[in-house]
Amino acid sequence: MKRMEEKILAEGVVMPNGVLKVGSFLNQQIDTRFLVEVGEEIARLFKDSGATKIFTVEASGIALAVVAGIAMDLPVVFAKKNRQLNVNVETYSSMVYSFTHGADTKIVVSKEYIKPGEKLLLVDDFLAHGSALNGLIAIAEDAGAEVVGCCVAIEKSYQNGGDNLRARGYRVESLAIIDQLVETDILFK
Numbered sequence: 001m002k003r004m005e006e007k008i009l010a011e012g013v014v015m016p017n018g019v020l021k022v023g024s025f026l027n028q029q030i031d032t033r034f035l036v037e038v039g040e041e042i043a044r045l046f047k048d049s050g051a052t053k054i055f056t057v058e059a060s061g062i063a064l065a066v067v068a069g070i071a072m073d074l075p076v077v078f079a080k081k082n083r084q085l086n087v088n089v090e091t092y093s094s095m096v097y098s099f100t101h102g103a104d105t106k107i108v109v110s111k112e113y114i115k116p117g118e119k120l121l122l123v124d125d126f127l128a129h130g131s132a133l134n135g136l137i138a139i140a141e142d143a144g145a146e147v148v149g150c151c152v153a154i155e156k157s158y159q160n161g162g163d164n165l166r167a168r169g170y171r172v173e174s175l176a177i178i179d180q181l182v183e184t185d186i187l188f189k
């Protein structure tokens with residue numbers, strides 16, 4: 001998506017630890033008009049996927065998932081991080097290693113919201129090593145749901161998470177793919 005690349009070039013900030021900051025439009029402040037366009041692009045890409053629900057993880061996946069959900073007329077479910085849900089609630093969970101925080105995090109979702117046979121479109125802001133999407137896939141498998149695709153705003157291809165998922169047969173679409181982050185330079189595929 002050309003507009004995503006332009007936005008990253010105009011507003012993205014490369015951090016010394018290989019993290020790209022996009023706090024001005026996606027991760028902290030949200031450029032709402034731009035995100036509506038992003039939602040429409042996700043809907044265009046996955047219009048024939050048969051998805052019945054969008055599944056993401058809090059916090060930074062939610063905005064993207066919601067605009068995609070509106071454009072596709074689908075509900076959105078998000079897994080919660082490091083949270084004990086109500087004791088009476090049955091849950092699915094998995095462990096995710098956070099690239100940005102350098103720690104494992106448990107993600108949890110109530111069994112009420114992911115049912116067997118559900119067709120899930122997974123959405124997140126970034127795809128780096130693939131831990132977040134793999135955590136969502138593990139929950140989908142546990143629930144007997146099918147993953148019909150994965151869509152992220154920004155993939156960092158040199159961290160291989162996307163290629164590993166594609167090699168396992170998942171359809172992965174990234175609205176911008178970064179091949180290299182070199183000091184202050186951002187090179188797209």
Ligand code: 5GP
Binds near residue numbers: 027124131132
């Ligand atoms: P992965 O699990 O694929 O290694 O990393 C994806 C998750 O880590 C995303 O949910 C995202 O929040 C975070 N992440 C990974 N790389 C970056 C980055 O360069 N910038 C930001 N802002 N978040 C990142």
